[in-house]
Amino acid sequence: MREHLSVDREANAIQLRRETFSGVFLLVEGSSDKTLYERLVDNSECQLISYSNRKPSSKFCVIEIIKILDKNGFHGVIAIVDADFDHLGITPYSNPNLFRTDTHDLETMLLNSPALEKVIAEFGSEEKITRFGQDIRTVLLEVGTPIGYLRWVSQLDGLNLTFNGIKFSSFINELTLELDQIKLIQEVKNKSQAFALDSKNLQHRLISQQSSNDDPWQVCCGHDLVEILSIGLRKAIGSAKASDVESTCLERSLRLAYEETYFCKTHIYLSIRLWESNNQPFKVLRNEI
Structure with missing residues (x-):
């Protein structure tokens, strides 16, 4: 009940803002999303609103607000949310x-762009990267996929497992970046x-889910991949201090390295441009993008 009262209040607040702003309201999940998209939108025509740390989730909040505003016939509002596992048949x-x-x-979108190469060039070691001998992006996906599948299994089976605050170095080899699934589960x-959850049964369930061979860019959580990259930049492909390449710093660096031209190659860019053409005179993105 509280969740619905909260989203009702947020939807009402947006409708009240229409009295002083005639442009588009763009709803996003968190402050980091807002930071990136503010560089891409026409700020005179589009205002961003973020909903960080909302219960049961920021994504739920954003979607429910869109539902309410759509039902009320409110025009000129759009939302961008993380796909999570939504593209995988659900x-x-x-x-x-x-x-x-x-x-x-958002983080996997950044990592799937040339922004990754820029960050590796800044914090990595050319000598160590050569010696490592593997494509970094491919390795990140290979290591991050089991973690992503475990997150998905937790969601599908209602296990409510906690991933925030897990210590990645406890199950990832710092020199080779190889992942130990048993240690991950533990x-x-x-x-x-x-503690009552049977580790062997969970491992079998994880292996079964992995056999579906889904697109790793849809399975992997971007925050996990950044944590793996952080570990790699300390030893395997770099010699950076842990404080210089902690995940929050790397995510900030990836956002800064992400250029407008990269965004123009995404499906989300094309979808927003189509929305603009179908909802004139509302405008979201800057003309030069």
């Missing part, structure tokens, strides 16, 4: 004013205090 809620990221989330179980 039929999600759809709305012409709601857009999902091309890949799992770390997540410990963090979740799910």
Whole structure:
């Protein structure tokens, strides 16, 4: 009940803002999303609103607000949310004013662009990268996929496992970046205090889910990939201090390295441009993008 009262209040607040602003309201999940998209939109024609740390989730909040405003016939509002696992065969809620990221989330979109090479060039070691001998982006996906599948299994099976705050170095080799699935499961179980959960059964369930061979860009969580990159830049492909390449710093660097030309190659860009043509005179993106 509280969740619905909250989203009703947020929807009403947007409708009240129409009295002083005639442009587009763009709703996003968090402050980092807002920081990136503010560089891409026409700020005189589009105002961003973020909903960080909302319960049960920021994504739920954004989608529910869009539903309410659509029902009320309110025009000139769109939302961008992380796809999460929505592109993997699960039929999600759809709305012409709601857009999902091309890949799992905003961070995977950044990592799937040349912004990754820029960050590696800044913090990595050319000598160590050569010696490592593997494509960094491919390795990040290979290592991050089991974690992503475990997140998905937790969601599908209602396990409510906790991934926030897990120690990645407890299950990833710092020199080779190889992942130990047993140690991964144990770390997540410990963090979740799910001691009664059978590790072998969970591993079998994880292996079964992995056999579907889904697109890793849809499976992997961007925050996980950034954590893996952080570990790699300390030893495997660099010699950076841990404080210089902590995940929040790397995500900030990736956002700064992400150019407008990269965004223009995404499906979400094309979808927003189509929305603009179908909803004139509303405008979202800057003309030069």
